[in-house]
Amino acid sequence: MSDIDKTIVVTGIGVISPYGIGLARLQAGMLAGECCLAPSKDLYPGFAGTTAQVCDLPAVANPSNFYYSRTDQLAVVAAEDAVANLDRESFAFEESGVVMASTVAGLCELDPRIAEDPNAWYRQGGLARASSYPVSHVATSVGTHLGIRGPNCSVSVACASGAMAIALAANLLLDGAAPMMLAGGSDALCPFTLSGFNSLQALDAAPCRPFDQNRKGLNLGEGAAVLVLETLAGAMARRAPVLAVLRGWAMTNDAYHPTAPHKDGVGLADCIRRAMEMADCSADEIGYVNAHGTGTPLNDIAETNAYQAAFAERSRPIPVSSTKSYFGHCLGAAGALEAAITITAIRCGALLPTLRLTEPIESSGIDWLRGEVRRQPLPLAMSVSAGFGGSDAALIFGSGRP
Amino acid sequence: MNANVNLPAITGIGSVSPFGPLAGLIPPRPLEPRAIPWATGGPRRAFLVDPFRPADVVPGLKTRRLDRLSTWALISASLAIRDAGIDLEKVDRSRVAVVFATGFGCVELTESFFQSAAANGWSGTDPNTFPETLFNAPASHVALFLGLRGPNLTVDSQIFAGECALIQAASLIRHGQADLAIVLAGDTLTPSVYAWYEAADLLSPFCYNSEPLPDACGFIPSEGVAALVLEPAGSREARSYARLHSGRWAEGGKQANAIRQILGKYVPDLAICAGNGAPCATSSTAHLAHEIIGFDTNIVLPQAVAAGLAKAGGLLHLILALNSCPISGQALLLSTAGESSYAAIHLELS
Numbered sequence: 001m002s003d004i005d006k007t008i009v010v011t012g013i014g015v016i017s018p019y020g021i022g023l024a025r026l027q028a029g030m031l032a033g034e035c036c037l038a039p040s041k042d043l044y045p046g047f048a049g050t051t052a053q054v055c056d057l058p059a060v061a062n063p064s065n066f067y068y069s070r071t072d073q074l075a076v077v078a079a080e081d082a083v084a085n086l087d088r089e090s091f092a093f094e095e096s097g098v099v100m101a102s103t104v105a106g107l108c109e110l111d112p113r114i115a116e117d118p119n120a121w122y123r124q125g126g127l128a129r130a131s132s133y134p135v136s137h138v139a140t141s142v143g144t145h146l147g148i149r150g151p152n153c154s155v156s157v158a159c160a161s162g163a164m165a166i167a168l169a170a171n172l173l174l175d176g177a178a179p180m181m182l183a184g185g186s187d188a189l190c191p192f193t194l195s196g197f198n199s200l201q202a203l204d205a206a207p208c209r210p211f212d213q214n215r216k217g218l219n220l221g222e223g224a225a226v227l228v229l230e231t232l233a234g235a236m237a238r239r240a241p242v243l244a245v246l247r248g249w250a251m252t253n254d255a256y257h258p259t260a261p262h263k264d265g266v267g268l269a270d271c272i273r274r275a276m277e278m279a280d281c282s283a284d285e286i287g288y289v290n291a292h293g294t295g296t297p298l299n300d301i302a303e304t305n306a307y308q309a310a311f312a313e314r315s316r317p318i319p320v321s322s323t324k325s326y327f328g329h330c331l332g333a334a335g336a337l338e339a340a341i342t343i344t345a346i347r348c349g350a351l352l353p354t355l356r357l358t359e360p361i362e363s364s365g366i367d368w369l370r371g372e373v374r375r376q377p378l379p380l381a382m383s384v385s386a387g388f389g390g391s392d393a394a395l396i397f398g399s400g401r402p
Numbered sequence: 403m404n405a406n407v408n409l410p411a412i413t414g415i416g417s418v419s420p421f422g423p424l425a426g427l428i429p430p431r432p433l434e435p436r437a438i439p440w441a442t443g444g445p446r447r448a449f450l451v452d453p454f455r456p457a458d459v460v461p462g463l464k465t466r467r468l469d470r471l472s473t474w475a476l477i478s479a480s481l482a483i484r485d486a487g488i489d490l491e492k493v494d495r496s497r498v499a500v501v502f503a504t505g506f507g508c509v510e511l512t513e514s515f516f517q518s519a520a521a522n523g524w525s526g527t528d529p530n531t532f533p534e535t536l537f538n539a540p541a542s543h544v545a546l547f548l549g550l551r552g553p554n555l556t557v558d559s560q561i562f563a564g565e566c567a568l569i570q571a572a573s574l575i576r577h578g579q580a581d582l583a584i585v586l587a588g589d590t591l592t593p594s595v596y597a598w599y600e601a602a603d604l605l606s607p608f609c610y611n612s613e614p615l616p617d618a619c620g621f622i623p624s625e626g627v628a629a630l631v632l633e634p635a636g637s638r639e640a641r642s643y644a645r646l647h648s649g650r651w652a653e654g655g656k657q658a659n660a661i662r663q664i665l666g667k668y669v670p671d672l673a674i675c676a677g678n679g680a681p682c683a684t685s686s687t688a689h690l691a692h693e694i695i696g697f698d699t700n701i702v703l704p705q706a707v708a709a710g711l712a713k714a715g716g717l718l719h720l721i722l723a724l725n726s727c728p729i730s731g732q733a734l735l736l737s738t739a740g741e742s743s744y745a746a747i748h749l750e751l752s
């Protein structure tokens with residue numbers, strides 16, 4: 001295998017977010033410092049909190065009577081956006097595979113009545129809706145809609161899912177399982193997850209304040225992002241523009257607690273080190289970290305400790321921000337959306353600040369980005385994700401320029 | 403130099419299935435579906451796991467807050483490690499991956515969460531239940547209980563979740579992202595799952611205790627979790643059930659050509675048919691196996707108890723088939739769906 005067969009590149013990015021459809025809208029909104037978080041009261045009776053919703057989700061053409069959940073629809077719209085410039089008659093496209101992440105999947109289509117009398121609920125129209133419940137349905141929806149026939153699977157590893165989908169797709173490309181992979185994540189807002197996080201008292205009723213000493217919790221959002229991944233050899237063969245290089249990736253687990261991260265961020269620090277090892281880069285070469293940064297007390301302190309440990313060798317503080325402060329935590333989609341944002345940061349040379357960060361967690365070796373967008377060349381940047389169950393993932397992207 | 407030394411090998415097997423909790427291969431014995439306890443509209447049957455005390459199987463295991471899927475995942479993983487003869491104290495556990503495949507995830511607690519929402523409103527749901535409804539809860543509990551700090555994945559594929567998990571785990575080892583992997587696949591049966599199968603008209607006439615037609619389609623639902631230990635062959639002195647040469651699953655394409663590519667120069671002596679076991683599905687898989695490797699080849703047909711796990715049944719199919727296999731030779735684990743979807747894994751039995 002030559003180097004160009006082992007180099008994984010990003011040649012397409014599709015996004016649907018509370019800013020709208022497309023990376024350009026996301027980029028413009030975030031660079032302008034626009035926050036999509038807003039009060040919401042209609043998601044279920046009694047809920048009064050802050051979320052970021054996707055408005056005007058376009059209907060997905062459905063000639064085969066396949067049932068698309070809202071999560072599926074978000075995924076399909078993002079995938080369509082990602083492949084907009086691809087030749088759909090090409091071998092690479094037709095044989096491409098799909099790895100999609102989700103935590104909600106078709107849960108957003110289910111109703112508490114399913115648990116009371118499933119037979120009655122299915123008779124009353126729930127049967128098709130329930131068919132979208134398995135997480136595999138998200139990847140199947142993308143594959144079916146696009147008519148592609150490579151390996152197809154979904155990943156569900158809580159909030160680390162989106163980044164892991166990208167990592168697994170990269171592994172499959174190295175295995176030669178497909179000439180091209182569509183990888184990303186999608187999740188819709190739904191009463192089940194809102195209620196769950198609310199019951200855990202993990203939600204901030206106001207817009208969240210990641211890494212702030214006065215942070216009170218997270219806000220949920222929704223959206224989807226899909227990256228087109230292929231080997232550099234594949235991209236060169238079809239003269240595709242290279243948007244970024246996926247230089248390294250790693251996945252670990254804290255094995256510490258069912259929901260809480262290890263307070264010292266041990267697993268996450270190990271994950272970051274492994275990704276840097278794969279990328280063959282030093283801690284000094286990473287110019288920016290797009291953090292998981294949920295805004296919960298436990299996550300943010302664990303993450304801070306992880307960065308202090310993993311970047312301890314650096315000669316200067318590591319720039320870190322959480323872009324969940326713009327449109328909330330999109331769960332299984334978060335890692336994929338943040339991968340897209342990290343690539344945007346590299347391509348624009350723009351380090352996005354964390355919104356509402358006024359009193360950062362006291363730390364050494366971390367340059368908390370806040371206030372204005374910082375403009376600087378950014379050859380290498382990292383996107384970090386973590387989730388319930390102790391899972392961690394880190395992706396390192398580099399400029400696509402030689 | 404033996405070219406197979408670095409291939410991932412299956413060195414341990416564990417399962418919690420309707421045959422009970424077992425380390426190693428499952429001794430063949432007849433198994434009949436039983437009446438499900440929650441049926442209301444006449445008799446309904448399935449292959450069910452009998453209740454047992456987890457601590458009797460894995461001493462020290464505390465499962466009071468877990469659902470059956472997480473409990474079975476913990477037990478089957480522990481049994482597979484025991485079967486592999488691995489002392490985890492001597493292993494770098496930061497290099498051990500867990501890859502879990504499930505179709506429905508922790509559906510028992512998802513139902514329970516919905517019930518609490520129905521009873522108390524969405525504002526009155528149970529905070530202890532919510533994290534346990536996540537699809538990755540079983541794999542996380544395996545990592546937590548056994549202290550495994552490598553990649554921890556939960557995957558699902560429309561038809562071939564178990565095969566997908568096995569292929570992904572082998573990939574982690576091949577790319578140096580893990581030294582050892584615990585691969586699991588399984589599901590639990592609940593009222594809403596069974597009712598969905600029934601409403602979708604997927605069940606075999608056997609489920610209704612009626613006299614089945616010989617070519618009737620449909621399957622008998624089952625439940626359980628199967629686990630395999632995967633590690634590079636030759637990495638230590640260990641018995642190996644099989645080595646994984648290669649594998650692929652895909653939604654489409656020319657099945658026979660793609661599978662021949664996977665096999666390369668090898669001609670399998672045996673084809674193990676997975677899939678949902680319905681005669682209409684099995685016959686197409688067996689036909690494809692014959693087309694690829696000839697009519698003289700041994701074909702192991704799916705066993706109903708594994709077929710009942712539907713897309714999470716791939717590992718249980720393999721474990722059950724290993725009992726009826728020749729002790730060595732090339733084998734193909736094969737599953738198909740529709741005209742073009744397939745999963746194929748090339749194994750060398752040892």
